[in-house]
Amino acid sequence: MRYRAVLFDVDDTLLDFQAGNRNAVNQLMDELGYHDPDRYDQYEAINLKCWRELEAGLLTQNQLKLARFVRFFDRYPVPGDPSWAAERFVTLLGQQSILLPNALETVAQIAQRLPVAIVTNGITDIQRSRLALSPLKDYVAEVVISEEVGVSKPRPGIFEIALDRLGVKAGEALMVGDGVNSDIRGANNAGIDACWYNPSGNALPEGVHAAYVISDIRQCVEIALG
Numbered sequence: 001m002r003y004r005a006v007l008f009d010v011d012d013t014l015l016d017f018q019a020g021n022r023n024a025v026n027q028l029m030d031e032l033g034y035h036d037p038d039r040y041d042q043y044e045a046i047n048l049k050c051w052r053e054l055e056a057g058l059l060t061q062n063q064l065k066l067a068r069f070v071r072f073f074d075r076y077p078v079p080g081d082p083s084w085a086a087e088r089f090v091t092l093l094g095q096q097s098i099l100l101p102n103a104l105e106t107v108a109q110i111a112q113r114l115p116v117a118i119v120t121n122g123i124t125d126i127q128r129s130r131l132a133l134s135p136l137k138d139y140v141a142e143v144v145i146s147e148e149v150g151v152s153k154p155r156p157g158i159f160e161i162a163l164d165r166l167g168v169k170a171g172e173a174l175m176v177g178d179g180v181n182s183d184i185r186g187a188n189n190a191g192i193d194a195c196w197y198n199p200s201g202n203a204l205p206e207g208v209h210a211a212y213v214i215s216d217i218r219q220c221v222e223i224a225l226g
Contacts, residue, residue, distance in 0.1 A: 003193075005166045006110050006224045007159065009177030010120045010127065013197050013217070014103040014136060020096025028089050034078045046071045054121065054152055055181055061147040065090070065123060094129030102218050104135055109221050111139035117162045118143045119175070121152045121182055142166060153179070154186030163190075176220050184210050195220050 011017035022040055029039045036042065050068045053059040059067060069082035069089070078085075110116055118140055120127055124147045131137050144162045151157035163173055170191040177183025178197045185208050187194035196210035197217055204210060212223050 001113070001225060003114060003174045003224055004172040005115045005117065005163070005168045005174075006220075007117050007119045007162055007173055007175045007187075007192070008107065009175075009179060009183045009197075010118050010131070011122070012100075012178045013176060013183075014100060014107065014118075015130060015134065016098040016100050019098050020093060020130070023096055024089060024092040027092050028085060029078075031088065032078060032080045032085065034076075036076070039076075042076055043068075043072050046075070051121070052181075055154060061121075061123060061152065090123060090125050094126045095133070097130040097133035099134065099136070100217065102216070104139075106217050106221055107136055107139045110224050111141075113225055115141040115166050117141060117166055118145075119153065119158060119162050120144070121146045121158075124148050153182035154189055156186070156190035159186060159190035159192055163192075174220075174224055176217075176224075180204060180208055184208050195223055 008014055025040050025043055047068045050059060050064045054061065054064050066083065066086045069086045072078060073082040107116055116139060118131070122145050124145050127145050131143060142162060142165045144158060144165070146152040146158055149158060149161050159175070163170060173192050174195055175183060175187035175192045176195040176197060184194045184196050184204070188209055193211040194209065195212040195214060196204065198213050199215050201215065214220055
């Protein structure tokens with residue numbers, strides 16, 4: 001067997017972050033009393049910019065949690081307190097644990113023969129809560145969360161922590177994820193083979209390499225175990 005461990009991203013690879021995020025944002029906006037029909041898109045544009053700044057090292061995880069709501073409240077007529085909204089959102093999103101199709105079966109098959117770790121650029125309280133609510137927890141040996149370890153994808157340090165916990169070398173592991181800049185570029189930086197989960201059929205940008213490109217998450221079983 002070529003690999004001795006498999007690392008998985010969680011959001012939009014195993015869990016349906018888009019659906020869960022939309023549910024949590026809309027519930028929060030209802031509680032705040034902000035009913036603009038474009039409210040989700042307004043928030044998400046600011047949120048995604050903050051996450052890009054995190055990946056570029058311009059924001060820390062702790063800064064991001066509040067900054068996205070401060071910016072949102074500054075730009076739009078949202079009533080209330082951005083600090084309260086930031087804390088409330090952590091609770092609401094932590095309740096969202098929606099599996100993507102075939103994700104559980106894929107992880108379970110791989111975990112029968114190889115240790116599996118989650119490597120995520122997530123907020124600890126949110127990710128721990130979502131994973132605790134998911135049956136994925138029964139098949140995952142390690143969970144490495146950027147806020148807990150102080151380093152985010154695509155920096156190699158977060159991958160190195162996962163490898164160390166699993167007791168394997170970079171050349172013995174496979175990273176599976178949907179994020180080009182976080183998962184695939186990060187795996188490249190860490191010297192780990194990358195399996196890009198790409199159901200939309202997008203093209204990789206120049207300078208980023210994936211050893212494997214899959215459109216169905218089940219395809220990574222044969223790659224990992226073959």
